[in-house]
Amino acid sequence: MPDAASQIRFGLLGPVSVDLDGVVVGIPASRQRILLAALLLRANHTVDTAELADQVWDGKPPTAATTTLRSYMMRLRRTLGPVAGARLLTRAPGYRVELLDDAELDLLRFDALRRRGQGAAARLDWTGAAADLRAALGLWRGAALEDVPAGVLKDREIPSLQEGLIQAHELLARSDLELGHPGEALARVLRLQSEHPYREQLSCLLMRAQFAAGRPTEALDEFARLRRSLVDELGVEPGPHSRALQAAILAGAPLPPWPLDAGAAPTENALGTGPGASAGTGPGTAAGTPSGPAVLDRPAVPAQLPGGLRDFTGRAGQVDALCEALTGALPPDAPGGVGTAALCLVSGAGGVGKTTLAVRVAHQVAAGFPDGQLFLDLRGSGRRPLAPADALSSFLRALGVPDASIPRDEQEREALYRSHLATRRVLLLLDDVRDAAQLRPLLPGSAGCGVLATSRSRCATLSVSVRTELGALExxxxxxxxxxxxxxxxxxxxxxxxxxxxxxxxxxxxxxxxxxxxxxxxxxxxxxxxxxxxxERRGRLHELVVDDLGVRVSFGLSYDTLAGADCELDREAARVFRLLGLWQGGEIGLAAVAALADRSVDATRQALDRLADIHFVREPRAGRFAVHDLLHLFARELVAGELFAGSEPELRPGTEGYAAVERLGTWYLHAAYQAMELYKPERRRFDLSEAPEPDPDTALRFDSYADALAWLDLEQGNLHAVTVQVGELRMEALAQLIPMETLHHLLHRRELDIVVETQTISLESARRTGRLEHEASSYNSIAHAHMELKQIDEALAAAHAALEIHTRLGDVPGRAAANESIAMTYYFAGRHEDALPWFERALPLRREAAHPFGLLATLNNVGLLYLELGRAEEAVQAFQESIPIARQADSVIGLGAGQLNLGEAYLALGRLPEAMASLREAIATGRDCDDPQMVGNSLSLLGDALTSTGEPDEALPAWEEAAEWYDRLGEPETAAGLRRRVAEARAEG
Structure with missing residues (x-):
């Protein structure tokens, strides 16, 4: 079953995308993108193999399409990783992608939001329709299937996707018109109309928008253009609605109703004249009652809400939730209701729009609080927050209490304040709350009031009706x-x-x-x-300043409060935040931050929790932390020691910043080493004593191969980032050793460009320090990456450079590896004759080096090359030599591979009894290590061998069992092919 613990987001509305827990998974292979797109377009439905093949090969599938498609599916699963890859299921007669809900695919989310917007429009809820449609259109990141090079797939799918997109734009444009925003509608329709000049509905929308914007001449010009286009290109006249619009505009008459709701009552767009509103009425004033001076029997109703922003946009979901909580929580017989006041908290970092949102909400719900609205800036993010006693005094004055009657004792002030609110329905807007302790004395004691508070802190101990955390905008x-x-x-x-x-x-x-x-x-x-x-990142915060507004100033309020606090935890949190400015990767783990900060894991956890409380860091998943980009720039300025444009940390040896990066690089080196001990224990090991010793308190240990691989996958981007950083700072030991420890994982994940980049960093560092053995090793690795990238000339140049250094050093294992790199490069290029002499040079060097795993690999490689060249006898010798070496090295995989390859070589020679004996050994080995590929391949070849001996009846059970193993392996086509052979053999018998 799919893993519901991870958040997966697939995307088709733009380039094909996969996002796992906020981390983008790249799909570089074009056919894999086509395959994934084809499955996502039919999500939760099985897509037939033949249909997939037609789409993947653009209508021209090769003869072996089924087999190749299976290979593509396996590669796609590996590319997506274990969690996202598990969503790709093999289901006869093809494959399917399993989604848990619509939220996991942007196309499904778009359709759901578009339908919801249509429903709102049908109810004449134009505000709701606009919000849903804007959210739907916001999911589009470009042209649908933008990076999918498949004509067949696009020809079938793009028209319906494009139609849905246009319909959403059209309905949003109409919603904007209904809401009295002709400018926005006009801009939207103009853009669409230029792309679809014959779409009459768009032209009608454009004419309405131009007329509403006070441009009747342009509306008439648009009708003329539409008519010319339709008559000249299609031979038809505009429809009746277009003509009715033209006639109304010419006559200066009201525009005709929309075609689909001609019978609907006209709607009013002016404020205060919509359904349910009567001009000249208000709270406590009956409709039709003559207006005049109010006679008050108590102090004037306070109305302290600050003005809102005309250009407020977005946050529709948060606005609705807050409004509902503040108004829905009021009992019907309030004031004097029994219960507690609604308390809503809006939290977030400086500058995310907490106050703007709160003011917007307060104005929307103000009518529900006829006894007034109180507002106070509590200055919680500054160094001198407003004392609760002073806030109480301010509110009491606003409620009509003379200064002389305000008690000196704070508890008495609270009691008097709550007494005045007990019989009233008042809204309190409390801005910039420092913490729960500052807010609690200001909370009303009865249910008739509502409280809307904003804070940079989460105020986690408060019991709230709605807790809204604001982050970046969509x-x-x-x-x-x-x-x-x-x-x-x-x-x-x-x-x-x-x-x-x-x-x-x-x-x-x-x-x-x-x-x-x-x-x-x-x-x-x-x-x-x-x-x-x-x-330019270095000067970005300097650019983001206008008048009295500045991003740096906003962040600085929170930081200064931390750094100047009496509390040691706050000061330590400020230090950790500064040091995070040195980090150049993505999400970072708790232990890594502890290494960076040179603190214990527990102390670091406390500091990070404090930073998360004021929204300076995020914890997107347990134990993993991230800093938004602008906050990271601010932290970089802080760690530089001064706040000025373009400041950068001076990371020289002996500085705090240099030492912190060195600790972090050391931590990553030793963590990667521990992971590789389980993931690739047979690798060549390098002496880590040149690098600093890690702190045992932060060191990582892994329990299994799976744990090690999961960590390497998770930290791949960070290991790359820290490699680049230590290379730039010329931390030579780290710059050479980290790439060596991460090499095999990057090769396994096919991150070949990163291999070239990181190994080049290692190479340059080795040259600077004269470490020839490291230089040669880097050349070998670079050669391997270029070879897999099919960059043959570059691969050969690097491999020959490695060979020259290894020869100069007298390094036998290195010479063997370099010779084999050259051989494998020729092999990958299809130049088998050129590859052979280099393999034959590598083989005696492998024997001399007495490294069993290296010798095993070379023997199997050269044996497979002999088979390609038709030299099966020599292949037999190579595979025979590999088997005892594998037994001695306790390499079960190597043993099984040798037995399977040897059986195939015997089969090629027609030595059937020996072939069958070797294949049966491979079957037993494969069963011991539960390797479906090994067992399935061996059984399949065994069936071929038995058929060749004239014993087809004995071959059938082997093929049947092989099919079962292929089922386990997720290769149903191979299994089906074997079962067909069995059926045909039985039919002939």
């Missing part, structure tokens, strides 16, 4: 905010530049707002010029 929300500030026309004019700006801002609301404001303030700037200024 991309569509960030785009909408940016366009709302700079204007839709300017945003649409340079879409690529806007995307670059938003990426540089990391979708952080304050950063997006500042970037947009800078563009507004400089009409001579293009969006591209601002994007270029933000592209």
């Amino acid at each position: 991309r569509n929300e960030a785009e909408a905010l940016f366009a709302a500030i700079v204007g839709a026309a300017r945003a649409l004019a340079e879409p690529e530049a806007v995307t670059r700006i938003l990426d540089a801002c990391d979708m952080h609301p304050l950063a997006v707002r500042i970037a947009a404001a800078r563009l507004v303030a400089r009409p001579d700037w293009s969006a591209a010029s601002l994007a270029d200024r933000l592209a």
Whole structure:
């Protein structure tokens, strides 16, 4: 069954994408992308093998398509990894991808949101429709199946995908018109109409939007263009609705109803004139009652809410949840209801829009609190937060209590404050709360009131009705905010530049707002010029400043509070945050942070928890931490020691930063070594004594091969990042040893470009330090990677360079490896005759080096080459020699491979009794180690051998059992082929 513990997100609306727990899984092979796309388009349904083959090979599948497709599926599973790969299931007569719910595929999420938007529109809920449709369209990252080079698949699927996209745009444009936003509708429809000039529905939308925007002439021009296009290209006249629109615009008459709801009552878009609203009425005023001066029998109702932002965008789900909690929690007979006041908390890092959201919500629910709205900035993120006693005094004055009547004793103030609220329905907006202790004295004691608080802290000990944690905006929300500030026309004019700006801002609301404001303030700037200024990471925070707003200033409030606190934990958290500015990878584990900070794991955990509490770090999964990009830039400035544009940490030997990176690199080196001890114990080991000793408190240990492999997979990107960093800093021992310890895992995962990059770092470091043995080893590894990349000239050049150094050093194992690298390069290039002499040079060197695993590999490789060359007798000799070596080295896999290969070689020679004996040994070995591939292949060949001896009846059980093993292996086509052979043999008999 699929693993429900991990969050998997597949994507088709743009390039094919796979995201596992926030980590993107790359799929470099084009046919694997086609295969995955074809399965995802029919998610949770089995797709026939023949249909898949037709799509993967674009209508021209090869003869052996079924077998090759099975190979592609196995590679795709390996590429996706154990969790995501497990979603690809073999189900007769083909394959299927298993999804747990619609949220796991963007196409399914898009369809669900689009249908929900259509339903809202049918109910005339245009706000809900717009929110759902914007969310749906925000899922598109480009053209659907953008990187899938398959004409057959695209011809079948793209038209329906494109139609759904256009319908969503059209309905959103209509929603914007209904909501009184003709500019947004106009920009959207213009973009679509240029791509679909004959789509009459779009032209009608465009005419309505132009008319609503005060451009009737342009609307009439659009009708004329539409008519010309339809008549000239299609030979038809525009439909009745288009003509009715033209006639109404010409006559200056009201526009005709929309075609599908001509009988619906007209809707009002002006504020205060919609259904249920009456002009001139308000709380406590009956409709039709003459308005006049109010006669109050108590103090004026406080109305302290600050003004909201005109360009507020996004956060629709959070707004709805907060509004419902604040209004739905009120008892019907309040004030004086029994219970507790609704308390809603909005938390998040500085600049994520907590106050903006809270003010928006407060204004929306204000009518439900007729006794007033109180607002106070508690200054919790600063060094001098407002004392609860002072806040109580402020509120009591607002409630009409004279200064002389406010008690001096804080508890008495609380009692008086709650007494005044007990019979009232008041909304309290408490901004920038420091912690729960500051907030508790300000909470009402009865259910009639509502409290909406914002804080950079989670205030975890509070019991709240709704807890909303704000982070970065969704991309569509960030785009909408940016366009709302700079204007839709300017945003649409340079879409690529806007995307670059938003990426540089990391979708952080304050950063997006500042970037947009800078563009507004400089009409001579293009969006591209601002994007270029933000592209340089070192100066980005300097650019994100306008007037009194600055991303750095916002972050600095929280940091200064930590760093200047009396609490030692807060100061330590500030130090850990600074040091995280040195980190250049992705998510980082707890033990690695402890090594970076030179603290115990427990102490580091406490510091990270404190940072998570104020949203300076995230913990996307247990024990793994991440820092948003802009916060990371801020941390880099801090660790440099000064806050100024372009500052970078000076990482010289002897500095705190240099020592921290060295500790981290040391930790990763020894952790990789421990993992490789289980993952690849037969590898060549290097002396780690040149590197510093790790701290035993943070050292990792692994219990099994699976644990080791899982850690290597998880940390692959970080190991790469730390390799690059120690190379740049010329930490020579680490720069040479980390690539050597990570080599075999990268080769296993086919990360060949990373192998070349990291081994080049090792090579350059080895040259600087004169370490010839490390230099030669790096050349060997580079040669292997180039060989697998089919870059034959580069592979041969590196392998010959390695051979020259190994020869100079008198390094026999190294010479053997270099000769075999040259041989394997020729072998991969199909130049078998050229490969043979290099194998024959490597073989005696392997024997001389007396390294059993290396000799085993060479014997099997040269034996397989002999079979390719038709020299089966020599192949037999090589495989025969490998078998006792495998027994002595206790290599069960090597033993089984030798027995299987030997049986195949005997079969090629027609030495059937010997072939059958060797294959039966391979079957027994494969069963012992539970290797389905070994057993299935051996049984299949054994059946062939038995048939050749004239004993077909004895071959049938071997083929039948082989089919069962292939079923276990997930190769149903191979199993089916063997069963057909059995059926045909029995039919002939």
